[in-house]
Amino acid sequence: MAATLLDVAPGGRLTLDGTTRNAAGTGVPVQLGLDELGTALHEVTFVVVDLETTGGSPTGSEITEIGAVKVRGGEVLGEFQTLVNPGVAVPPMITVLTGITTAMVMAAPPVTEVLPAFLEFAGLDRGSVLVAHNARFDVGFLRHATERMGLPWPRPEVVDTVALARRVVTRDEAPNHKLSTLAGLFATAVTPDHRALHDARATVDVLHALLGRLAPLGVTHLEDLRTAADPVPSGRRRKAGMADGLPSGPGVYQFLGPRGEVLYVGTAVDLRRRVRQYFTAAEKRARIGEMLDIATAVRPIPCATALEAQVRELRLIAELDPPYNRRSRRPDRRPWLRLTDEAFPRLSVVRRLPAAELGSAIGPFHSRGAATAALEALQEAVALRRCSPRLPVRPSPTAAACALAEMGRCGAPCTGGQDRAAYEVALAPARGALGTELDPVVEVLRARLSALAAQQRYEEAATERDRLRALVQGARRAQRLRPLVTTPELLAARRADDGGWELVLVRYGRLAGAAVSPARTDPTPVMDALRATAEEVAAPDHACGAAPVEETELLAGWLEQDGVRLVEVAEGGLPLAWPVRGAARHVVPGRP
Structure with a gap:
């Protein structure tokens, strides 16, 4: 599949009333464009790009699709879109997310053909400004591919719409700054769907909307845009002297309020350097900015090692509960997944697990939702009963089987369809997964995930993927911590x-x-x-x-x-080792 350049004829110029007039004269409501934001920005050519890839790291993944839109002065000058043959199979989870399959990219050109065409279209070496949502991701892949081909990277000016959104979109308006969330907020003409060109088109509308909000703040030229995402109030800069005199070694620091109360606790390998960073453009968190505005002093607690500092930080946060730290309010009450203690056990999520049951449960999970997802994953892989009443060893004459039994998803021990011995055989994979044998369950769930993806049932596949991930993460945490907590x-x-x-x-x-x-x-x-x-x-x-x-x-x-x-x-204690068929071998490197 050859790369396509879709030249768009002029006719989308924004009018002063905020509508686009086409050749027929009809108006489509959009955000105010670059025409209203100042001469300098009106003259800038922005190339808005989005990539789809086989993974999250440019060193271990490949590009599968490139989409880009070139705009200047509110007008679309051209579009670029192509699938890219990555040279490897597209992972099922990526197919679930994007809809791009291995078959779709087999006939596409390789990146060695696509990238020169994109660079020529973008004109990055001729002054165009590269724009992306979470630009570090897209620019990282483009730069890595360029350098791998032996081509010079043009080092363009880069604008990240995530960074701009953090400046002008508050939490009251949107819960996060994801592209889909901003697209809904600004009513973009195209809904992002993890396909490159669609996402690039949506990002164009988001960019225009953000620039419209930045204009009243004095962002009217490209030079203003370079620092728009990293403003540091002068009053905060003047407080940088709080870092003076702090030790340079590892330790814990506490920001104190006007009454000497602890506002925030943090840790550092170099106390002086870390505290000084709070008063630079590197600090972007809104709640921390609020904390810095009212802080009056910093109290250091030097430590012998960085590990000791990290542990002290956790304990101080638990003890003091500073208002600007985010943490679990009940870290000792996190949920576990275990089997109930009865004649016909079932899976159950519990808030507290006795030490004696550590080898036959997984967790603790970060939330009950994660524990429930892991439970549902295990139920999909193992045909266990899901009803909550305790079942007698001998079934009641009046007992009736549920729908799961009729579907073959339960052996119906409630009606005598399974005795204890037969039920224990069915139960064995679940006992193994809660212990050290996760492989059989993972194989069943991965086969189900692949089948759903092949049938293009992507929403169901995404749900199954998330459940599998919760199960693997919970099992990995249990297997990782068991040796330590028992030694x-x-x-x-x-x-x-x-x-x-x-x-x-x-x-x-x-x-x-x-x-x-x-x-x-x-x-x-x-x-x-x-x-x-x-x-x-x-x-x-x-x-x-x-x-x-x-x-x-x-x-x-x-x-x-x-x-x-x-x-x-x-x-x-238990041996300090991972189980051979445990969860660690199913965790993707670089992911928690």
């Missing part, structure tokens, strides 16, 4: 940048102590002192361990780093 004591070391050792003592998933052994010295005395002075931690009675899940996950991440050495592991 009475673990001492680990990591070589520091200066040649010394960072030492960490973990008890039942809780950081009991941390220390640093200087370079060129025997770390043994420091380790002995660490054991003697570390926090005493009792064996927990619940499955989350002796610390909130976030803290245990921080420790797990630290232990999984290259160069970490296990110095001593007390007996009594």
Whole structure:
């Protein structure tokens, strides 16, 4: 399939009443265009681009479609659209999202043919400004493909409509700044649907609307647009002196209010540099900007290591509940997925799990919705009963089977269709998934997902994809944390940048102590002192361990780093290893 250049004849000029007049003179309501925003912007050629790809990273994924619209002064000068043969199969989840299949791109030209044509159309080396929604994604793919072909990247001016939207679209108007949300807010002529040209056309309308809102704020020239998304109020800049005198090492910082109250708690590997960043254009969060406007001082808490600082941050947030930190209000009450304890068990979501059941449940999940999605995924893969009453070993003579039994999705133990032995056979894959054997369930769910995609039942496939992801993530978290929360004591070391050792003592998933052994010295005395002075931690009675899940996950991440050495592991816990057929092998690299 050759790339197509769709030259659009003039006739879409915006009038002062905010309507577009075509050759017939009819008017279509649109947002005010670039004509009304100032001479400089009126003269700028914007090339609005959108890409569809096989994944989220330009180093491991390929472009499958390019769509672009060239506009100047509110007029569309031309459009560019083509599918691209990525040279690899399109993943089912991408097909679910975009509707682009492997068969659709097989006859398309490769990126080596498409990219030069796009660059010529865009004229990026002739002063055109590149526009995209979440520009880092699209520009990253274009630049990577250009450099891989040995072509010079033209280094164009880039405008990100996400960044502009954050400046002028409030949370009261829209819950987020996704393209679909902004398209609905501004009533774009084209509804974005994850196809490149449609999304690019919608982005054009969003761009015009955003520029219309920026004009009263003084954004009338291209030079204004370069800094429109990164304004720093002068009063906030003057507070940058709060960072003066702070230590340069790792630690926790607290922003204090007028009465000395803690407004916000954060962590840093370099306290002085991190706090100074809050008073630059790098800080874009609206709620943090509000916090900075009322903050009067910064209190540092130096720490021996970055890991200790991260743990202290979590504990201080839980203790102080600062108004500008976002966190789970009940991290110790996160849901788990388990089987009920009865003659014919069923899947159940519970808020608290005894420590004794840790090996036969998955979680904790970040929300009940995620736990329910995982439950539904497991129910799709395993024919278990879904009714809530406790069933007797011997069925009642008056019991009647439900619709699921008639559909073959349940063996009907309620009516004697299955005895306990037969039900236990059907139950085995679910027990395995809740333990360490996730492979059989994942294979069933992936086959169902592929079948739905092949039938173009994309909405159902998207639902099944999300359920599968919730199941895998919950199982991965459980399998990752079980060894830590069951181990009475673990001492680990990591070589520091200066040649010394960072030492960490973990008890039942809780950081009991941390220390640093200087370079060129025997770390043994420091380790002995660490054991003697570390926090005493009792064996927990619940499955989350002796610390909130976030803290245990921080420790797990630290232990999984290259160069970490296990110095001593007390007996009594599970092996520090991933199950061979567990969830980790089904997690896409780079995704949580």
